[in-house]
Amino acid sequence: MQFLVVDDQSTNRAILKWLLEEDGHEVIEAVDGAEAVAAYERNSECDVILMDVMMPVMDGIEATRQIKNRVSGDVYIPVIFLTALDDDEALSKCLASGGDDFLSKPYNEAVLKAKIAAHVRIRELTKQLAIQNKALTLHNSRWQREQNIVQHIFTTALQHNLSECGSLKSYVSPASTFNGDILLSAPSASGGLYVFLGDFTGHGLGASIGTLPIAHSFEQLTRRHMSVGEIAFEFNRMLNIMLPDYMFCAATILELSSKGDSIQIWIGGLPDGYLIAADGSLKDTIKSQNMPLGIERDSDFKKGFEVKNLAKGERVLFFTDGLDEAENPEGEFFTEERIRDCFHPGCENSLQCVLSRLKEFTQDAEQRDDISIVEVSSGEVQLARQDSNSIKPPVALNWELHTRLTAEEIKTTQPVEEIMSILGAQTILRPNKDVIGLLLAEIYSNALEHGILGLSSKLKKSEDGFMEYYQERQNRLDKLNEATIDIQIAIMDKGQKVLNIRMQDSGKGFEHSDILNSDQDDSFGRGITLLKRVCSRVDYLEGGCCIDLDFPIDQTAHLA
Amino acid sequence: MDAYWESTIVSNVTVKQDGDQVEITINGRFDFNILQEFRNAYAEATAPGLMYSIDLAQTEYIDSSALGMLLNMKNHLGVDDNSITIKNCQPNLMKIFTIAHFDKKFNFN
Numbered sequence: 001m002q003f004l005v006v007d008d009q010s011t012n013r014a015i016l017k018w019l020l021e022e023d024g025h026e027v028i029e030a031v032d033g034a035e036a037v038a039a040y041e042r043n044s045e046c047d048v049i050l051m052d053v054m055m056p057v058m059d060g061i062e063a064t065r066q067i068k069n070r071v072s073g074d075v076y077i078p079v080i081f082l083t084a085l086d087d088d089e090a091l092s093k094c095l096a097s098g099g100d101d102f103l104s105k106p107y108n109e110a111v112l113k114a115k116i117a118a119h120v121r122i123r124e125l126t127k128q129l130a131i132q133n134k135a136l137t138l139h140n141s142r143w144q145r146e147q148n149i150v151q152h153i154f155t156t157a158l159q160h161n162l163s164e165c166g167s168l169k170s171y172v173s174p175a176s177t178f179n180g181d182i183l184l185s186a187p188s189a190s191g192g193l194y195v196f197l198g199d200f201t202g203h204g205l206g207a208s209i210g211t212l213p214i215a216h217s218f219e220q221l222t223r224r225h226m227s228v229g230e231i232a233f234e235f236n237r238m239l240n241i242m243l244p245d246y247m248f249c250a251a252t253i254l255e256l257s258s259k260g261d262s263i264q265i266w267i268g269g270l271p272d273g274y275l276i277a278a279d280g281s282l283k284d285t286i287k288s289q290n291m292p293l294g295i296e297r298d299s300d301f302k303k304g305f306e307v308k309n310l311a312k313g314e315r316v317l318f319f320t321d322g323l324d325e326a327e328n329p330e331g332e333f334f335t336e337e338r339i340r341d342c343f344h345p346g347c348e349n350s351l352q353c354v355l356s357r358l359k360e361f362t363q364d365a366e367q368r369d370d371i372s373i374v375e376v377s378s379g380e381v382q383l384a385r386q387d388s389n390s391i392k393p394p395v396a397l398n399w400e401l402h403t404r405l406t407a408e409e410i411k412t413t414q415p416v417e418e419i420m421s422i423l424g425a426q427t428i429l430r431p432n433k434d435v436i437g438l439l440l441a442e443i444y445s446n447a448l449e450h451g452i453l454g455l456s457s458k459l460k461k462s463e464d465g466f467m468e469y470y471q472e473r474q475n476r477l478d479k480l481n482e483a484t485i486d487i488q489i490a491i492m493d494k495g496q497k498v499l500n501i502r503m504q505d506s507g508k509g510f511e512h513s514d515i516l517n518s519d520q521d522d523s524f525g526r527g528i529t530l531l532k533r534v535c536s537r538v539d540y541l542e543g544g545c546c547i548d549l550d551f552p553i554d555q556t557a558h559l560a
Numbered sequence: 561m562d563a564y565w566e567s568t569i570v571s572n573v574t575v576k577q578d579g580d581q582v583e584i585t586i587n588g589r590f591d592f593n594i595l596q597e598f599r600n601a602y603a604e605a606t607a608p609g610l611m612y613s614i615d616l617a618q619t620e621y622i623d624s625s626a627l628g629m630l631l632n633m634k635n636h637l638g639v640d641d642n643s644i645t646i647k648n649c650q651p652n653l654m655k656i657f658t659i660a661h662f663d664k665k666f667n668f669n
Contacts, residue, residue, distance in 0.1 A: 227652070264651065304617050304650060434652040435659065441623045463632045467599070470592050470625075527624035533659050 033058025068098030076126040078119035180207025181370040186222040191258030199320040229303030239294030248294035278313025280347035310378035322371035442527035451507030509543030575601040592625040617648035
């Protein structure tokens with residue numbers, strides 16, 4: 001320890017010096033106040049100052065004031081007055097100048113050492129505190145900076161929402177800076193509207209993190225015009241990989257048709273959604289049929305969803321559990337029952353009704369979880385210009401795909417599934433991929449069963465024949481040695497964009513006219529009738545060994 | 561990517577009778593691979609006056625052999641148009657039933 005001893009009497013200084021050095025301390029001496037101030041300026045690291053009061057040039061009180069003024073920040077430098085004065089006024093002057101303690105002369109050695117020890121302890125504590133404070137300040141500013149960055153990322157990521165859409169009303173209220181709820185909306189390729197509402201386990205930053213990849217891929221998936229069930233499947237897969245086991249996302253995914261007269265809805269783990277009649281009363285409850293996203297394995301995941309028709313003036317309201325579990329000052333929950341009570345005839349704005357009831361109920365109780373409420377109304381979807389521009393279908397390239405299947409491949413592979421995994425990924429084919437899949441499966445089984453295996457579909461006339469037909473199919477397939485099926489698929493411009501499929505088999509051909517004229521109620525020949533209904537052209541060539549057809553790509557309206 | 565076509569789906573048929581209601585549920589792909597199973601499902605329950613429903617909620621795919629199988633079922637049971645109901649049909653499958661004009665041959669709900 002370093003001590004500054006200030007006294008005009010050299011004897012006094014000598015005694016203190018001897019006392020302190022005996023304990024292993026270092027001592028600097030000053031003969032008056034002015035010298036003490038100068039000594040402190042040279043040695044601001046000194047630990048304790050022992051100060052006489054009455055000295056020439058500058059007294060101890062003034063010196064203390066000046067030294068304490070020079071002390072920076074949180075540093076504590078104890079000044080202990082050693083004085084012959086003992087009147088209250090003098091002593092209080094000592095303290096007022098910034099002195100920390102005093103001891104009357106003549107002093108007791110043990111008392112002096114005890115006082116010094118006590119003040120040194122305080123100095124050590126304040127030193128540690130200063131170090132910790134500095135670290136904390138640094139940490140805090142770093143955290144602030146990081147929070148700003150993260151907040152910026154979230155704001156940008158969630159800007160993908162529709163700017164304005166009359167079909168969609170919402171209320172979003174996070175419990176803290178970062179929201180574990182996420183609301184997204186996007187136009188659909190057919191002019192409708194997609195809405196996603198998700199609630200991640202917990203709230204705050206941890207819960208928020210999962211919203212980022214969701215926001216990003218929502219845009220991609222809706223652009224590809226996937227069904228709500230398929231979007232759910234993709235999100236589930238993604239969150240399964242990304243999130244720790246204890247985290248998941250309860251969600252509702254909805255697609256409103258362009259005319260606004262029906263919705264497709266998938267609910268996993270969020271509270272019931274409500275279908276509200278035009279007069280404001282409750283018409284139907286839409287229950288969650290699925291586990292939240294991020295739990296189910298791919299193979300167990302159900303892509304099914306509900307379809308509800310919406311009459312004029314009807315609307316659907318759904319929300320996160322922050323709403324039904326909102327607490328009032330007594331700690332009671334808002335409950336689904338109170339929410340349902342909001343839907344009564346004459347209530348035109350269901351969302352507003354729920355909100356004012358909620359406010360009345362919670363009063364100024366602290367909000368514990370994120371709350372989001374969404375209302376989707378019937379009626380034609382009107383998008384702001386910049387949003388409808390964003391869904392213009394991309395100009396599709398014309399391309400071709402060709403494969404020649406050998407007997408071995410015919411026996412062991414799933415060519416239709418493989419080709420469909422390519423075709424299904426094409427944005428322009430996606431809306432009709434189920435029909436295209438059916439088409440391809442039909443002509444492939446014709447080529448295989450009639451062309452190559454030489455089966456007659458007349459066998460399928462009776463129910464037993466139907467069985468026999470498929471048993472025979474397997475028998476002949478097992479024995480198949482040499483055969484090829486050529487599949488050629490192309491996107492072409494023929495006045496309109498068409499998907500051209502040409503399939504040629506190495507078989508003997510078959511009497512396709514029989515099939516084309518088959519009766520509607522026969523259990524066979526249905527496949528070709530289907531082809532005729534959806535294709536603009538179906539030609540059988542080379543005695544039935546080759547089929548060539550055009551499927552107009554843009555026939556959403558016709559098929560719907 | 562499009563998991564619908566990529567996934568290898570294990571199909572199965574379950575049948576459940578409750579009074580005069582027979583419910584057949586089809587999981588996965590509805591095509592000729594479940595021909596025998598499907599036939600067994602309705603062949604076991606043929607008392608007169610039974611009402612049949614086919615639940616397609618978990619069905620991911622149908623092809624024309626499925627349409628044939630449905631017609632076979634109707635012919636086999638010799639029931640009228642209202643005795644067989646197809647329920648929980650997803651929109652993508654409904655499109656195929658509509659193209660085949662099956663929406664006029666069976667009850668859908």
